Every structure is written in C-alpha cells, then in structure tokens.
Amino acid sequence: MNVLEVKNLSKIYLGKINYTGLENIDFNLKEGEFVGVMGPSGSGKTTLLNCVSTIDEPSTGEVLVNGKNPYKLKEEELSKFRRKELGFVFQDFNLVHTLTVKENIILPLVLDSIDLKVMEERLNKIINLLGIEKILNKRTFEISGGQAQRVALARALIHNPPLLLADEPTGNLDTKAAKDVMKIFTTINEELTTSILMVTHNPYIASFCSRVIFIKDGNLYNEIHRGDNKTVFYKKIIDMLSFLGGDVDDI
Numbered sequence: 636m637n638v639l640e641v642k643n644l645s646k647i648y649l650g651k652i653n654y655t656g657l658e659n660i661d662f663n664l665k666e667g668e669f670v671g672v673m674g675p676s677g678s679g680k681t682t683l684l685n686c687v688s689t690i691d692e693p694s695t696g697e698v699l700v701n702g703k704n705p706y707k708l709k710e711e712e713l714s715k716f717r718r719k720e721l722g723f724v725f726q727d728f729n730l731v732h733t734l735t736v737k738e739n740i741i742l743p744l745v746l747d748s749i750d751l752k753v754m755e756e757r758l759n760k761i762i763n764l765l766g767i768e769k770i771l772n773k774r775t776f777e778i779s780g781g782q783a784q785r786v787a788l789a790r791a792l793i794h795n796p797p798l799l800l801a802d803e804p805t806g807n808l809d810t811k812a813a814k815d816v817m818k819i820f821t822t823i824n825e826e827l828t829t830s831i832l833m834v835t836h837n838p839y840i841a842s843f844c845s846r847v848i849f850i851k852d853g854n855l856y857n858e859i860h861r862g863d864n865k866t867v868f869y870k871k872i873i874d875m876l877s878f879l880g881g882d883v884d885d886i
C-alpha cells in the first residue's frame with residue numbers, strides 16, 4: 636500500500652519572473668519504505684518536502700497521504716491531519732526552549748487533550764525506543780545536538796504518524812551524533828513501521844535509506860535501490876551525485 640503518492644506535481648514560484656521549482660514530479664512511497672531525496676543545491680528538494688508536508692501548496696498536481704489529499708481539507712481538518720498523519724523533523728530541531736524535554740515531547744498530545752494515562756504510556760514507549768529516559772526533566776539548552784534531535788523525533792512520533800518527513804535531520808550534528816540519529820531512524824522505520832521521506836546532502840546519511848530519489852533542476856532524474864550491500868549503495872549514491880554535478884560542498 637502507498638503511504639504517499641505524488642502525482643504530476645509542479646511548483647511555480649510567482650514573481651516578476653516566474654520560477655519553476657518543481658516540474659511534473661511523480662513518485663510513490665510504500666508503507667514501511669525509507670526514502671532519501673538528493674540533488675544539487677537549488678534542485679527543489681525542500682520545495683518537494685514542503686509540498687508534501689502541506690507547508691507550501693503545489694501549483695498543479697496532487698499529494699495523497701494514505702489516499703487523502705490534504706489540500707482539499709478545511710483549515711481545522713488540516714491541522715488535525717498534520718498532527719495525526721505526519722511527523723516533521725528539521726535540521727535545527729525546532730524545540731520550544733521555555734519547555735522541558737518531556738513537555739516538548741507531549742506537546743502534540745496536550746494540544747489534542749489526550750488522556751493523561753494514555754499520554755504517559757505513549758511517552759514511555761517512545762522515550763525507551765529513543766533512549767532519552769534520563770534527560771526528560773532537562774531544558775533544551777542542557778542537552779546535546781544529538782539528544783535534541785532525538786527529542787524532536789520523539790515529539791514527531793508521539794502520535795505514531797504513518798509518515799515521517801525529515802529535512803536535513805543530521806545537518807547540525809557531528810559525524811558520531813549523525814550516525815547515532817540515523818540508527819534511530821532505522822529503528823523507527825523497522826520497529827514502528829513508520830515510512831520516512833528524508834532530504835539530505837550527505838551520501839553516507841542517504842545510505843541508511845532503502846531507496847534514494849534524485850532531483851535535478853526541479854525534475855525527478857533517477858532513483859537507486861539499496862539492495863543487500865550498503866557499501867555498493869553508498870558508492871552508487873556518490874557516483875550519481877558526481878554525475879549530477881553541483882558544488883563539491885553539496886557532495
């Protein structure tokens with residue numbers, strides 16, 4: 636079953652001169668898949684994620700999450716849809732600094748007036764899975780970047796959404812913390828069967844995915860499947876990025 640269907644999606648930014656950010660993008664994400672989105676800087680990766688995450692409306696085409704088109708929902712239904720169907724994590728964690736770690740994680744449940752007992756059950760499940768039991772009462776400035784991203788993940792997953800969207804989730808982390816966070820992504824993908832769509836510049840990070848799609852100049856260019864060998868997959872990703880071009884820094 637497809638958790639996400641992107642059909643013939645285009646995004647045109649209107650201005651003095653209109654700019655086509657994405658053109659006729661078509662792809663599906665099956666339940667349980669972990670898909671990376673890569674491409675040179677300015678190719679349209681964040682635009683695609685924004686269209687899927689309902690941050691930015693497509694100019695034409697459709698986005699279906701579990702068969703539902705969020706852009707056809709009314710304001711109130713859309714807020715509920717975002718909370719129930721989608722989880723988001725970003726490069727800069729987006730935690731609320733006046734709240735503790737625990738308060739940050741349960742925030743989406745508080746907004747939905749969920750029963751306290753259910754809240755505790757869900758909290759315990761997710762903190763155990765992510766290994767953040769010991770930092771629950773800390774403030775956000777008292778934890779490391781890797782821990783902050785785990786907290787952001789816990790908050791994104793507390794509703795158990797079928798689809799997690801991640802924009803450069805390891806962009807602000809050192810190599811060790813980035814690797815640990817990617818192992819957690821793999822655990823989430825396997826144990827909660829959460830499907831994941833993740834934008835990254837980093838071929839090593841992308842090698843944790845089951846499939847990587849490549850965008851060039853707003854068009855879907857190619858895709859590579861991981862198969863059994865992660866090292867071969869990693870090399871194929873690097874080859875594809877070299878072929879697509881862009882600055883060395885992008886790769």
Ligand SMILES: Nc1ncnc2c1ncn2[C@@H]1O[C@H](COP(=O)(O)OP(=O)(O)OP(=O)(O)O)[C@@H](O)[C@H]1O
Pocket residue numbers: 648654655656674675676677678679680681682683
């Ligand atoms: N709000 C906007 N108005 C006009 N043009 C935009 C807007 N947002 C993005 N663009 C343009 O659309 C193109 C794609 O941008 P996008 O941010 O999706 O690229 P990206 O692949 O995520 O880049 P990067 O890897 O550098 O983050 C870029 O040329 C960008 O300048």
